[in-house]
Amino acid sequence: MIYFDKVTKVYPNAKALEDVTFTVESGEFVSIVGHSGAGKTTLLKMILAEDKPSAGQVFFDSINIHKTNRRDIPRLRRRIGSVFQDFRLLPNKTAYENIAFTMVAAGRSDEEIALDVPHALELVGLGDKKWNFPSELSGGERQRVAIARAIINQPDLLIADEPTGNLDPIAASEIIEIFKKINEIGTTIILTTHNKKIIDSLGRRVLTLDQGHIARDDKDGQYVI
Amino acid sequence: MFWINTKRIFKFGLVNFWRNGLVSFASVMSMSFTLFVVGGLFLANNFMNSALDEVKSKVDVSISFKTDAPGGDIEALKNELALLSEVKEVIYSSRESELANFRERHKDNEILMQSLDEVGNPFGARLNILAVDPDQYDVITRFVENKTSPELGGDQIIDQVSYKKNVVDKLLRLIETSQKVSFGISFVLALLAILVVFNTVSLAIYTSREEISVMRLVGAGNFYVKGPFVIEGIVSGVLSSFIALVALYPAAIWVRDLTAGVYGGVNLVSFYTANFGKIFLILLLTGVILGLIASFWATRRYAKV
Structure with a gap:
């Protein structure tokens, strides 16, 4: 599903990725670990077409992401759900509206939106907070809104960049449980994290990045740094 | 689909405008200005x-005739003047009406009466000559002076030719200069105000750039990212034109009272x-166009991701 082919990314004063090659199959749950600055976020940005590689190519199925017309990028992004450490919700929209906006952007009808959004909010356990603005929610609740938003269009791939970084341990494990459920229904997940406990409890594939290189690729990995 | 999209953009734009409270207020204020x-x-x-x-309409050349000037000669001169392309109108005033005018003006003065x-x-009778353009009074006075030269016997019927040239010239120059100055000042003011609007609107969008990048990341196309900002810009423009329209009324009263003594008319x-x-339409159009340009410009600048 995702294929990195000898990807190198050089920023003006640092090399973020160097000659990175790996494949993620459909339905996998892959964790990417590494120190700060190891290149984890850069790698995710490549998939979302937020940034371009200096050399090499990134494929989403058969689509060469960075050779795609700018106008087709929104359509590509609608196939990817993304969750971030800092939630990145729209501050001026309620929980309900944040999720609905993603459906609007995908061109869904009002009926579908009215049907699916409450359902997604129930799924992440926020059925009673749909009219709250992000500023009125706790960190864990905001992240759950972000997850509901990420999965509302039934994406093929879910990308989560340090989703538990700002959360307390209980909220963090709740979030991971939600991810597991999403993976079980067939969504591919790529997760970056610093949290050893999470990696060890997941027991799934782990890619270890070190200074822009892939240092390890373990099938049922442990957090080894 | 287009209709649904447009409806949604309008709704988003209006809701954002309302929820952005302070920022919307700031752009409306600067745009109103x-x-x-x-x-x-x-x-x-x-x-x-x-x-x-x-002033132009009050300027004229006037020829007063001797009391015994024959009506036929006056009529001839009048017709001759009326043929000049520079002359807009020649008004004849008879001896009787001159007297009546004088009586009217001085009716309270018993000794005079x-x-x-x-x-x-x-x-004597009088001819008042109005020019098409004030600049042409020179030509007309020269023509009249030639007619009144003693060699042609003009001094036998014409008593006096009067033309308040200096006063008129000064007044005209004053008005033209003040027109230029006021245009210059207004131009600079309008330019400044437009810059202020652009700054406020782009500031509003700058504060939303995080929001814009989020919209991009969830796969929103240009229409949904920029649309609501454009609607916000239009709403600001419409509201501002109302405010400016209302504010102009007391300003007009103030100017009227201030200048009442200068130009009664x-x-x-x-x-x-x-x-x-007409004023409302001008303001509304300017407001909407300003809002449109400012939001287009700012989204172009900040909506890349």
Whole structure:
């Protein structure tokens, strides 16, 4: 599903990725670990077409992401759900509206939106907070809104960049449980994290990045740094 | 689908405008100021123009004839003058009407009236000549002076040719200069105000750039990212044009009262009420176009991701 082919990314004063090659199959749950600055976020940005590689190519199925017309990028992004450490919700929209906006952007009808959004909010356990603005929610609740938003269009791939970084341990494990459920229904997940406990409890594939290189690729990995 | 999309964009834009409270307020205020300047410019320009017209219409060359000048000669001169392309109108005033005018002006002065009764009618007939353009009075006076030269016998019928040239010239120059100055000032003011609007609107969008990048990341196309900002810009423009329109009314009253002594004939308030629709349309259009340009420009700048 995702294929990195000898990807190198050089920023003006640092090399973020160097000659990175790996494949993620459909339905996998892959964790990417590494120190700060190891290149984890850069790698995710490549998939979302937020940034371009200096050399090499990134494929989403058969689509060469960075050779795609700018106008087709929104359509590509609608196939990817993304969750971030800092939630990145729209501050001026309620929980309900944040999720609905993603459906609007995908061109869904009002009926579908009215049907699916409450359902997604129930799924992440926020059925009673749909009219709250992000500023009125706790960190864990905001992240759950972000997850509901990420999965509302039934994406093929879910990308989560340090989703538990700002959360307390209980909220963090709740979030991971939600991810597991999403993976079980067939969504591919790529997760970056610093949290050893999470990696060890997941027991799934782990890619270890070190200074822009892939240092390890373990099938049922442990957090080894 | 297009209709649904447009409806959604409008809704998003209006809701954002409302929820962005302070920022929307700031852009509306700065835009109102701009539109006030634009409206003021329009009113001031009209004020100057009507003042100029007023002065122009009061300028004339007048020929007073001797009391015994034959009516036929006067009529001949009048027709000759009327043929000149520079002459707009020649108004004939008979001896009797000159007397009547004088009596009317001095009816409270009994001594004058009594002496008039004794003397009879001391006034000659008069021709008032209006030029098409004030600059052409020179040509007309030269023509009249040639006619009145003693060699042609003109001094036998014409008593005096009067033309308040210096006063008129000074007044015209004063008005033209003040028109230029006021245009310059208004231009600079309008430019400044437009910059302020652009800054405020782009600041509003700058504060939303995080929001814009989020919209991009969830796969929103240009239409959904930029659309609501454009609607916000239009809403600000419409609201501001209302505010500016309302604010111009007391300003017009103030100017009218201030200038009442200078030009009795020019009344900004009545101009404002008479041209209300036109002014409103100008302000509304300017406001909407300003809002559109500012939001387009700012989204272009900040909506890349």
